[in-house]
Amino acid sequence: MISATKTPGEFMTEALVQVENLSRYYQNNCAISHLSFSLKAGEVLGFLGPNGAGKSTTMQVITGNLAPSEGEVTIAGHDIIEAPRAAKRNLGYLPEHPPVYRDACVDEYLRYCARLHRIPRARVLPAVDRVKQQCGLEQVGNRLIGNLSKGYQQRVGIAQAIIHDPPVVILDEPTVGLDPIQIREIRELIRSLGSERSVILSTHILSEVQATCDRVQIIRAGELIYNATTESLNQGHEHSIRIALRKDVALEQLFAIDGVDHVDALEASRFRLFLAPDTNPDALLAAAVQQGWGLYELIPEQQSLEDLFIELTHTEEAARQ
Amino acid sequence: MIWVIARRELFAMFLSPLAWVILAVIQILLGYMFLTNLDNFFLLQPQLMQLANTPGVTDVVITPLMQVAAIILLMVMPLLTMRSIAEEKRNRTLSLLISSPLSMSEIVLGKYLGLLLFVVILVSMLMLMPLSLYLGTSPDGGKLLSIYLGMLLLLGTFAAIGLYLSSLTENQTIAAISTFGVLLMLWIVDWVGGALDGDHSILTYLSLLEHHQSMLEGVFNTSDIAYYLLLITAFLVLTIRQLDRERLL
Numbered sequence: 001m002i003s004a005t006k007t008p009g010e011f012m013t014e015a016l017v018q019v020e021n022l023s024r025y026y027q028n029n030c031a032i033s034h035l036s037f038s039l040k041a042g043e044v045l046g047f048l049g050p051n052g053a054g055k056s057t058t059m060q061v062i063t064g065n066l067a068p069s070e071g072e073v074t075i076a077g078h079d080i081i082e083a084p085r086a087a088k089r090n091l092g093y094l095p096e097h098p099p100v101y102r103d104a105c106v107d108e109y110l111r112y113c114a115r116l117h118r119i120p121r122a123r124v125l126p127a128v129d130r131v132k133q134q135c136g137l138e139q140v141g142n143r144l145i146g147n148l149s150k151g152y153q154q155r156v157g158i159a160q161a162i163i164h165d166p167p168v169v170i171l172d173e174p175t176v177g178l179d180p181i182q183i184r185e186i187r188e189l190i191r192s193l194g195s196e197r198s199v200i201l202s203t204h205i206l207s208e209v210q211a212t213c214d215r216v217q218i219i220r221a222g223e224l225i226y227n228a229t230t231e232s233l234n235q236g237h238e239h240s241i242r243i244a245l246r247k248d249v250a251l252e253q254l255f256a257i258d259g260v261d262h263v264d265a266l267e268a269s270r271f272r273l274f275l276a277p278d279t280n281p282d283a284l285l286a287a288a289v290q291q292g293w294g295l296y297e298l299i300p301e302q303q304s305l306e307d308l309f310i311e312l313t314h315t316e317e318a319a320r321q
Numbered sequence: 322m323i324w325v326i327a328r329r330e331l332f333a334m335f336l337s338p339l340a341w342v343i344l345a346v347i348q349i350l351l352g353y354m355f356l357t358n359l360d361n362f363f364l365l366q367p368q369l370m371q372l373a374n375t376p377g378v379t380d381v382v383i384t385p386l387m388q389v390a391a392i393i394l395l396m397v398m399p400l401l402t403m404r405s406i407a408e409e410k411r412n413r414t415l416s417l418l419i420s421s422p423l424s425m426s427e428i429v430l431g432k433y434l435g436l437l438l439f440v441v442i443l444v445s446m447l448m449l450m451p452l453s454l455y456l457g458t459s460p461d462g463g464k465l466l467s468i469y470l471g472m473l474l475l476l477g478t479f480a481a482i483g484l485y486l487s488s489l490t491e492n493q494t495i496a497a498i499s500t501f502g503v504l505l506m507l508w509i510v511d512w513v514g515g516a517l518d519g520d521h522s523i524l525t526y527l528s529l530l531e532h533h534q535s536m537l538e539g540v541f542n543t544s545d546i547a548y549y550l551l552l553i554t555a556f557l558v559l560t561i562r563q564l565d566r567e568r569l570l
Contacts, residue, residue, distance in 0.1 A: 026570070063420050067568045089422040099417035103336045115325045116421040160417065 014077070016041050016090075016168050016198040017062065022071035024054075024061055024222075031057040032222040035071070041167065044194035046213030046230070047202040048305075050313050054222040055202040056096050059172050062200070063093040075168055089118070092166040094174055098157025102146030106137055106156055109145055110163060117164035131159040134189060136182075150177035158186065162193065169193055170200045175208060187212045206305045216305065220313055230305075240301045241281055244270045246294025253291075258283040272301070322423055323431040330405065330435025340439065343397055348446060351390055355450045358382040379461045379468075383451045384537045387468055390447055391475060391533055395508060398476060399500035401439065402483025403493040405432050406564075410491045419568075429484070429561045436480040444472045464539035471536025474549040475529065479504055481556035488563045504529070 015038035022035040032054040039045050049055050060066040062073050064080045064087065073080040078087035101109055107128060114124040132138050135155040140148060145156055154177050161169055174190065175183045190212050193199050203209060209216055210230055218226035246269065254263045254271060259279035264272040275281065281298065288295040334340040362381045369375055409415040418428045448469050454460045482503055487496040511528035525531050532545040 060416075063416075065416050065419050065568065085422045085424065088420060091420065093416070093420040095413065095416045095420075097413040099412075099414040101333070101414060102412070103333060112325070112329050113417065113421075116322075116418070116423065118322070118422060 015039060015074075016076055017200065018072075018074040019058075019062065020072045020074075022058070022061060022073065023069050024057055024066065025069045030222055032061070032219075035219070035222075035224055037217060037224065037227065039168075039198045039200065041198055042194065042196055043215060044190060044199040044201060044213045046209035046216045047200060047219065048204065048206070048209060048216060048309060049202075049219040051204070053219045055219060056172055057222075058219070059093070059170050059200065059202060060095070063091055063170055064088060065093075065095070089164075090167050092161035092164065092169045094157045094161040094171045096172045098153050099160070100145045100153055100156050103144065105142050105144050106132075106148075107141045109156065110159060113160045114163050119164055127163050127165075131163045134162065135159040136185060151179060151182050154178060155182070155186070158189070166197070168198045168200075172202050173204075174201065175203065175205065183208075206309055210305050218309060218312055225312055226308070240272055240274050241284075242266070242270065242272050242297070242299045242301055243284070243288075243295060244297035245288070246296060247292070249293050253287075254284075257287050260284070270297075322427050323434055326418070326423075326428060326431025327434035327438060330432055331438045334401070334435070334439055339400065343401065344443060344446065347390070347393060347397065347443070350393065351386060351447060352450065354389055355382070355386055358386055377461055378454060378458050379451070379464045380538075382454070383460065383465070383468060386450070387447075387472060387537050388534075390472070392508075394443075394476060394479065395504050396501060398479040399483055399497040399504070402436060402480055402487055402500060403497035404487070405436065405484050406488040406560075407490050407493045407496045411493075425561045425564050429488075429557060429564065433481060433484055433557060433560075436484065437477055440473060440476040440480060444469065444476060447472070461539065467536055467539045467541050470541075471533055471545075474536070474546065475533050478529065478549050478552045478556075481553040481560075482507075485556040485560045485563070488560045 017039040019038065020036050022032060023030070024032045035058060037045075047055050047058070057066065061068045062075070062080070064084050067081070073087075075087040076090040078090065080087045101112075104112070110128045110131065111124055114127050115121075119127055132141060135158050137152070137155055137159060140152055145153060148156070154174065158171065158174055161171065171190070175186050178186060187208065190199055190201060194212070194214070201209075201213060213230055215229050216226065217224055248269060251263050251265055251271075254260060254273060259276045259281075260273050260283075261276050262274040264274075266272055273281075273284065285295070285298075287293075359382055362378060365381070369381070406415070409418075448465070451460060451465050451468070479500075483496070483500040486500045486503065487493075489499075490496050507527065507529045509528075509530070511525045511531060513524060526548070532542075532548050535542055535545055
């Protein structure tokens, strides 16, 4: 057996996952259409979309569980159709439903997975110990998977995906069914995986993307409609602030303040002010103090991923109707 | 790699009580029948001695026993093969194998080898009965070997057919019933022989019973072996194609 697995470092310069013009039809139903993106080592890509947008289909195609109708997928330089074996050797995949055997115990199952991924016999036990430690499974090694809680089964699924230390890890909704502490642990695990590997992560928990991903892609009805780094998402959107005043103040008075472009009245004595770019709310504060408006709340608003997500996915629905 | 899957399959069978129950029930039923046949043999022995071409203990006790065994196993094998792929589909564990660096052929061959190992255990346990005859008499060793091989090939064919039908559905019951239907059809396909005019050699050739019978009688015929191997190969290829096709749907 020749091992073709390169160390993750060798891929630093090239794209580890290359998806080109990918389409997939179920009969005449188009699940994904003309999807293209690439992923470098050390990147964590968050895949977002409403239910039925084609997230899972995309992942199934990338991992070779479904054949693409059109387009190409390359994993670490190997085409998933032309050279499936080499491609899959560089791939760890956690499907939507963790593919665990309920009648096996955790240790047995992980040993089996290790062997399936062609880990040499002598290295199987260390690999199993490593992933058990990474996924917090030390305590349940000899319990039947069927008797474990959903959260633990999910962790076994993640352990299975990283047991052969693949440069590309694809996780379909990895934190479903976990409790908040486990979610935090798994996010940390994903972050640590992402430091030298490529990770693709699908989820519909938006805060998860902001917490773990370097890049976000929003997919809707099979099409890629948004692609940006989470950093850029967090920057440069502080264009509105929300204020609350104790006194009644007319809209015009607020609008008269320097640098205020637009004012929305919210509920009683609360306003949303849109400031011109690169202005500080100094003038606002000064006016509030001078005229004794009783300003007791001032919150700069960031455009959150959630707003963006709802905005993007709603326009589609509106367009459809 | 094939071996890794085969081992897991075999262990999985013994993890559920099904395999144990099947082995036990078959062993009890056939053990009882073996003793009855043996009793009959003792009763008939004086009359048999007068026949010109005296049938031995193998012909009187073992051949009929294995005929019955074949029919019982025709009903039992579907229960063993039904889970192989259907269960993985239902539990969505097939993607573990598909995402691993394995080809479809390796997956299917691994599963088949697992079933075959179980068949070897099953038939070897059955063969303990004829072998026990060595304690008191001397059965025909060549014939026993032919019977052993015949049973292995027959059950190997059952397993291949069952594996294919298990790959067609997510529902284990449907897999079991359709396997039983196909096996029974192949068993009785030559019964039409008397009712129709013309040449029935094709139907006779297709019949599992026909080929099994000759091996039980100790006739080791290349065409019988070819028949079994052809069927096994055909159904394994069909299974591989079926699983490959599912990725396209």
